[in-house]
Amino acid sequence: MMLNRTKDILADLIAFPTISPDSNLELITYLCAHFEVLGARCMTLHSEDGRKANIFATLGPDAPGGIVLSGHTDVVPVADQDWASDPFEMLERDGKLFGRGTCDMKGFVAAAMALAETLDANSLTKPLHFAFTYDEETGCLGGQHLVRELAARGITPDIAIIGEPTEMRVMEGHKGCYEYTTHFTGLEGHGSAPDAGVNAAEYAARYVSKLLDLREALKGRAPATSAFEPPWTTINVGRVAGGVAHNVIAGKAEVDWEMRPVQISDADFVKGALENYVDDTLLPAMHAVHPEAGITLETIAEVVGLEPMDDNAARDLVTELTGANRVDLVAFGTEAGLFQQLGTSAVVCGPGSIAQAHKPDEYIEIDQLDQCCKMLERLGRRLSS
Numbered sequence: 001m002m003l004n005r006t007k008d009i010l011a012d013l014i015a016f017p018t019i020s021p022d023s024n025l026e027l028i029t030y031l032c033a034h035f036e037v038l039g040a041r042c043m044t045l046h047s048e049d050g051r052k053a054n055i056f057a058t059l060g061p062d063a064p065g066g067i068v069l070s071g072h073t074d075v076v077p078v079a080d081q082d083w084a085s086d087p088f089e090m091l092e093r094d095g096k097l098f099g100r101g102t103c104d105m106k107g108f109v110a111a112a113m114a115l116a117e118t119l120d121a122n123s124l125t126k127p128l129h130f131a132f133t134y135d136e137e138t139g140c141l142g143g144q145h146l147v148r149e150l151a152a153r154g155i156t157p158d159i160a161i162i163g164e165p166t167e168m169r170v171m172e173g174h175k176g177c178y179e180y181t182t183h184f185t186g187l188e189g190h191g192s193a194p195d196a197g198v199n200a201a202e203y204a205a206r207y208v209s210k211l212l213d214l215r216e217a218l219k220g221r222a223p224a225t226s227a228f229e230p231p232w233t234t235i236n237v238g239r240v241a242g243g244v245a246h247n248v249i250a251g252k253a254e255v256d257w258e259m260r261p262v263q264i265s266d267a268d269f270v271k272g273a274l275e276n277y278v279d280d281t282l283l284p285a286m287h288a289v290h291p292e293a294g295i296t297l298e299t300i301a302e303v304v305g306l307e308p309m310d311d312n313a314a315r316d317l318v319t320e321l322t323g324a325n326r327v328d329l330v331a332f333g334t335e336a337g338l339f340q341q342l343g344t345s346a347v348v349c350g351p352g353s354i355a356q357a358h359k360p361d362e363y364i365e366i367d368q369l370d371q372c373c374k375m376l377e378r379l380g381r382r383l384s385s
């Protein structure tokens with residue numbers, strides 16, 4: 001029974017406390033060992049500091065295209081959360097499996113591993129890939145690394161199924177999530193002589209004002225067919241900080257902001273307009289008083305969106321496999337957009353509800369895992385001759 005095997009593997013996966021900042025190497029070693037027994041070709045890609053890794057494994061013919069099952073191995077922290085049981089020991093109760101990562105998203109990873117065990121690799125007519133990454137929860141860093149490497153090696157799967165928790169509903173799009181901190185460095189001085197200093201807080205205010213102008217402009221750029229809510233790219237100013245006292249010219253300031261693009265061209269539009277504003281307007285005024293003054297844009301994360309497309313073979317396949325009668329958009333970011341950028345058609349569909357993710361006593365309903373197993377079994381039969 002694939003479901004029982006999935007539960008066993010999931011219990012093993014939950015026992016690895018792969019919180020994003022910590023190493024996931026023991027989990028990767030476990031997965032690699034499983035894949036090697038199955039005769040899969042296995043590639044591991046280590047992060048720069050060597051403490052984490054992605055795994056990309058392939059069963060079936062050494063041929064272009066194929067299908068990739070994609071998931072992340074990291075989980076969000078449990079600190080400051082009140083759990084009724086050990087988050088890293090899976091517990092079954094009332095038709096649910098409790099543990100950190102059961103839902104987001106080791107349940108899908110376990111089901112994909114269980115599928116791999118049921119397949120006869122020699123009977124596969126197309127390659128079946130497994131992509132399991134690090135640092136998804138902290139900005140899709142592992143996914144970016146993986147997709148760069150796949151591009152460099154000319155590996156472009158035809159279809160990617162990203163098994164983030166959608167309650168097995170078929171999701172063909174989500175907005176991107178780009179987060180930034182902009183740092184302003186001015187020149188401190190006495191508040192009675194504002195022209196003798198460079199007020200970082202005031203330049204931050206002008207920058208925020210520009211962001212709000214751009215936010216308005218973005219409303220006119222929404223694609224006519226956009227099904228997102230709201231249909232355009234949004235900008236949010238999340239935190240503004242700077243200065244020390246009423247009578248001191250602020251020497252430093254920071255603005256935390258984000259945008260959620262519905263299309264990559266909007267992100268380019270905003271970044272281009274900001275760059276021009278900084279280079280042509282703000283910096284010359286700052287430098288006229290103090291040449292060392294400056295503005296730097298720090299990228300916290302750029303998770304690209306999954307743009308809904310008329311042609312989407314991944315959506316069509318998973319709609320058929322699940323028997324879904326509708327396709328939706330998802331409100332959270334995933335690695336799907338990275339695969340789309342690679343030229344792979346991508347869809348998000350996986351077991352569990354995002355409502356249970358990231359919370360204390362995170363769980364997945366066993367029925368959800370069962371539905372996922374059935375979908376993957378159908379996929380396995382379809383790929384086998």
Ligand SMILES: [Zn+2]
Pocket residue numbers: 072104105136164165
């Ligand atoms: Zn996730």
